[in-house]
Each structure stands twice: as C-alpha cells, then as structure tokens.
Amino acid sequence: MKTACKFRLYPTKQQEAQLDLTLEICRHLYNSALADRKNAYEVEGISRTYEDQAAMLTVEKKDGNFRGVFSQVLQDALKRLDKSFKAFFRRVKAGREPGYPRFKGQGWYKSFTYPQVGFKLECSKLTLSKIGSIRIFKHREIKGKIKTCTIKKNKLGCWYAILVTEINDVPQIEPKKAIGVDVGLKSMVALSTGETVQYPRYYILAEQKLAVAQRNLSRKKKGSSNRQKAKLKVARLHQKIQNHRDEFLHQISRKLVDSADIIVFENLNILGMLKNRHLAKHIQDHAWGKLIQFTQSKAAKAGKVVELVVARYTSQKCSQCGIIVPKTLAVRVHHCPNCGLEMDRDVNASLNIRTLGLRGRACGDARALDL
Ligand SMILES: [Zn+2]
Known part of the structure; x- marks a missing residue:
C-alpha cells in the first residue's frame, strides 16, 4: 500500500532560487511539449506519445538545454502532460466535456517530482540532485521505502516535500463493529x-475574516503593491x-x-x-x-x-x-x-x-x- 507524508522544507535563499528555477524550467518544458503535441496533430496529423517526447528531450539536452535540472524530473513533467492527455481522451470517449490540456501560466506550475532516484533523506536534511541539501522538518517517522519525492510550493511561498512510501498491506481484521x-x-x-x-x-470566524479580506482585495487597484499585500493576506487566511x-x-x-x-x-x-x-x-x-x-x-x-x-x-x-x-x-x-x-x-x-x-x-x- 502507498502512503504519503508531507514535510515542510526550509531552503536557503540560494536554494530557493534554484527550486524556483526548476519549477520554471519544468513549466516551460510542459508548455513546449504541449505546443508540440498540438502542432504535430494539427499540422501533420500525428499523435505524439510520451516516448516520442522523452526521446526528443534527450536530444535537446545534448544541446545543453535544461542544464541544472535532474533528468528524471524533466521526464516527469512530460509524464504529467501525458497523463492530462490520457484523461482528456478518456473524457472525450465518455462523452463528457473534454477540456483540452492547458498551457500553464506563471505561478500555475507548482511542483516537480523525483520519480525514483536523485533524492536522499537523512535526519534533518533532504538532498536533492542538482539543488543541494535542504533543511527539512520531519515531524514524524517514515515507514517503508520512499518511492517518489515531490517538491511543492504553496501560494504563500512555503516549500514542502511530499514523500510517497510503499508499506506492506495490513491484513484485514475480522470485522465486529x-x-x-x-x-x-x-x-x-x-x-x-x-x-x-x-x-x-x-x-466560522476565520471564514468571516476571509470574506472581509476578499472584499478588501477586490477594491485594490490592479498591479498596485497594496493589491499584492491584500492578495497575500487572502492566501494566508x-x-x-x-x-x-x-x-x-x-x-x-x-x-x-x-x-x-x-x-x-x-x-x-x-x-x-x-x-x-x-x-x-x-x-x-x-x-x-x-x-x-x-x-x-x-x-x-x-x-x-x-x-x-x-x-x-x-x-x-x-x-x-x-x-x-x-x-x-x-x-x-x-x-x-x-x-x-x-x-x-x-x-x-x-x-x-x-x-x-x-x-x-x-x-x-x-x-x-x-x-
Ligand atoms: Zn418507525
């Protein structure tokens, strides 16, 4: 059985810049891979697969693109795109509103994943390939072998590591109650x-506060620093x-x-x-x-x-x-x-x-x- 643990990360300024850069590179890769699928289909009538795009990625990497990001992290971005296409085709087949996969604007790509290797957890440090050893607050023990490591940034700019582990299935007990x-x-x-x-x-009280903050935000001028502050307040609440x-x-x-x-x-x-x-x-x-x-x-x-x-x-x-x-x-x-x-x-x-x-x-x- 798979189980996930989420821990807060405390990167240094420099590490944070590296994390942000990784998110941006993954976002660009995702968007360009999406554009490629769209083009290939519209212009040549070809349906690209994950394997096609992973092979193209290998070639592009030889030109020195995507330096500074672990290769499996990049592949995972392509896998995510593949997943959204599969979900899209499923919806089409089921006759539901299809919702074609979308380009991710700035701030809309929030996490990246090490799907197998490239990370290591020791006491209070999480070492990520190409990024470094980041301080982690491990508020509980992890059971089982860690399978994947996802790094995520929330709206307030806090970073988290989500570690998915595999543990043995617990046999079902004889139900009595x-x-x-x-x-x-x-x-x-x-x-x-x-x-x-x-x-x-x-x-309920927090909800009321949120409503006030949201009203406040809606009154602020677009692009102003006051609006930015109000936005942060809403996100915090x-x-x-x-x-x-x-x-x-x-x-x-x-x-x-x-x-x-x-x-x-x-x-x-x-x-x-x-x-x-x-x-x-x-x-x-x-x-x-x-x-x-x-x-x-x-x-x-x-x-x-x-x-x-x-x-x-x-x-x-x-x-x-x-x-x-x-x-x-x-x-x-x-x-x-x-x-x-x-x-x-x-x-x-x-x-x-x-x-x-x-x-x-x-x-x-x-x-x-x-x-
Ligand atoms: Zn009765």
Whole structure:
C-alpha cells in the first residue's frame, strides 16, 4: 500500500532560487511539449506519445538545454502532460466535456517530482540532485521505502516535500463493529452511535475574516503593491482555514477508525452536488470527500474497511421500522408515526447508512437497491 507524508522544507535563499528555477524550467518544458503535441496533430496529423517526447528531450539536452535540472524530473513533467492527455481522451470517449490540456501560466506550475532516484533523506536534511541539501522538518517517522519525492510550493511561498512510501498491506481484521456516518448540514457528521460532531467555531470566524479580506482585495487597484499585500493576506487566511480543517478532519477520521471495523459512508456524488449552488458551500466546507479519503487511508493501515453506499431515502426512512417519513431539510427531528421512534434526523440517516453498508457486504450488489 502507498502512503504519503508531507514535510515542510526550509531552503536557503540560494536554494530557493534554484527550486524556483526548476519549477520554471519544468513549466516551460510542459508548455513546449504541449505546443508540440498540438502542432504535430494539427499540422501533420500525428499523435505524439510520451516516448516520442522523452526521446526528443534527450536530444535537446545534448544541446545543453535544461542544464541544472535532474533528468528524471524533466521526464516527469512530460509524464504529467501525458497523463492530462490520457484523461482528456478518456473524457472525450465518455462523452463528457473534454477540456483540452492547458498551457500553464506563471505561478500555475507548482511542483516537480523525483520519480525514483536523485533524492536522499537523512535526519534533518533532504538532498536533492542538482539543488543541494535542504533543511527539512520531519515531524514524524517514515515507514517503508520512499518511492517518489515531490517538491511543492504553496501560494504563500512555503516549500514542502511530499514523500510517497510503499508499506506492506495490513491484513484485514475480522470485522465486529460497524458505524454509519452521515454528513449533515447542521452538524458536521452524525454517527449511528447517536453522536454528532459540530463544526468548530474558529472556522466560522476565520471564514468571516476571509470574506472581509476578499472584499478588501477586490477594491485594490490592479498591479498596485497594496493589491499584492491584500492578495497575500487572502492566501494566508485560505491556508489557515485549510490547515484547521485538515487537522479537524484528521481527528474525526482517527476517531472513526478507532471506534469501528467497518465504517460506512454515503457515496455522495460530489460533482453533481457542487452544481447545486445552495448545497455547494456546505459540501466544500465540510470537505466530505476529504473526510472519506482520510478515513480510508487510516482504515487501510489498521486493517479496517470503509464501505461507500449509494444511499437514497436515508434521511426519509425510519431506521427502526423502515417506513418513509417525508421531511423537508428544515425538519431536524425524525419522528415516526408508525413506531414512535424520535431522534435527530442525521443520526437516523446514519443508522440507515450503516444498515445499507452491512447489507451491501452480505449480498454484493444489493447496495444499489432502494431499501
Ligand atoms: Zn418507525
């Protein structure tokens, strides 16, 4: 199983210049390779492959271009382009909006990768080929063999190393306890154990600050230094909110994995929901997808399972007797006229989700049924 660790880097001024230069060279390579594919197709009707372009890169390198950047890092930039083309063709084939790969403007190419070798991690130093030994803050131990090393710059200009390691798969434990999780609009999550977790207040406060900063930014004159400052402020607040949110989601996912062996989520169609403007903010805020992702990775390391169920009527159905009790979003309490069950609507939904997850395990495709 693959797992990733992200560590902060503290490059010197000189190293930072080298890192920036590497990003720029990769960006130019990406853009020129994209232009080459476009031309080859439009003018000669040829579809370029990654192999074609990698061979061309070797020739260009002999002329002394791209000096100062590790060769596999350059190849990885071409691989990224290849990936975006493959995704493009997949979308075309599937009849979806294709979205042709785009040229990357300044500041839009944010990371580069050492896909196999060319980097070395020792105590508090990360040595990168062609760049040097950069101070790294390793806030935790790395398990397993490091496979790839990606260097990334965020909007605030901070640098990070993302190390992907391969560790042995943890054998699945015999599941004994299951928990259902529902994303609510009022509370962050409702659990089938009856618990609900609220969104922290500091997050709402930070959001308000962000709104003010954004308004402020929109009033500044383009190209002015005040605008630059305001922009940085917005970026800083965004980063802060994201950090808080991730920390919070890590706590919840840890709790879920510690408390059950099977964790059942509703497989929300996030893309579909983002189109619904009223719900969009909540979905983004609550970072539903991220919570599932964090839980999946923690579960895999503990030999536990995350089930995703296609759930319909989970909030309408009574988790005790199964009849449909229609309610609008404003109705917060599930009250069943048939069996008399009364509980938080989201907790009722999470119980239904749990049931669906367990049923899905028992009989394969039954999870897609309306139960
Ligand atoms: Zn009932």
